[in-house]
Amino acid sequence: MRRxxxxxxxxxxxxxTAGLLARPYVDTAGVPETAGLLLGPALAFSFLNQVVLTAxxxxxxxxLIMGIRVIRxxxxxxxxxxxxxxxxxxxxxxxxxxxxxxxRSYLAGPGALPLSTFWTSGxxxxxxxxxxxxxxxxxxxxxxxxx
Numbered sequence: 001m002r003r004x005x006x007x008x009x010x011x012x013x014x015x016x017t018a019g020l021l022a023r024p025y026v027d028t029a030g031v032p033e034t035a036g037l038l039l040g041p042a043l044a045f046s047f048l049n050q051v052v053l054t055a056x057x058x059x060x061x062x063x064l065i066m067g068i069r070v071i072r073x074x075x076x077x078x079x080x081x082x083x084x085x086x087x088x089x090x091x092x093x094x095x096x097x098x099x100x101x102x103x104r105s106y107l108a109g110p111g112a113l114p115l116s117t118f119w120t121s122g123x124x125x126x127x128x129x130x131x132x133x134x135x136x137x138x139x140x141x142x143x144x145x146x147x
Contacts, residue, residue: 002066003131009062010049018042050091051084059131067134076140079129087127 022037029037049060058069058078072079079087132140 002068002133006060006062006066006068009065010046010060013061014042014045014049017045046092047088050088051081054079054084055081063131068131069134069137071130071132071137073128073130076137076144079127083127083129087129090127 018038018041021041022034025037026034049062053060054063054070055078057064058071060070063070070079071077072083
């Protein structure tokens with residue numbers, strides 16, 4: 001549940017920031033310009049949140065608020081920028097298609113296309129990263145520290 005709340009917070013913060021940045025210019029712009037004014041800052045803030053902040057602090061704004069950290073498996077270290085950029089691009093391409101995957105599975109009939117094939121299982125995402133609670137990560141690092 002924390003992961004979903006963190007994603008919701010990330011989306012909310014991204015859209016509010018893009019809206020606040022574009023607001024002074026929306027009145028004089030047409031529809032295509034307004035879409036560009038919203039899309040550009042939204043993509044930039046999404047990149048800063050999902051790649052730069054995760055590389056620097058271990059999670060995006062929503063994950064940090066919810067007490068979640070993104071770690072690399074198997075050593076529980078911070079993921080590198082290249083891996084985070086790939087994860088961000090994958091999310092931009094995959095997440096908008098989720099409603100289509102769900103609709104397609106329901107239209108195909110029961111058992112034809114199980115929903116589990118479209119959703120990641122557990123806490124592991126597509127790039128081999130894992131999202132863990134900050135407290136659990138602290139316990140792991142304490143247990144793994146040499147005595």
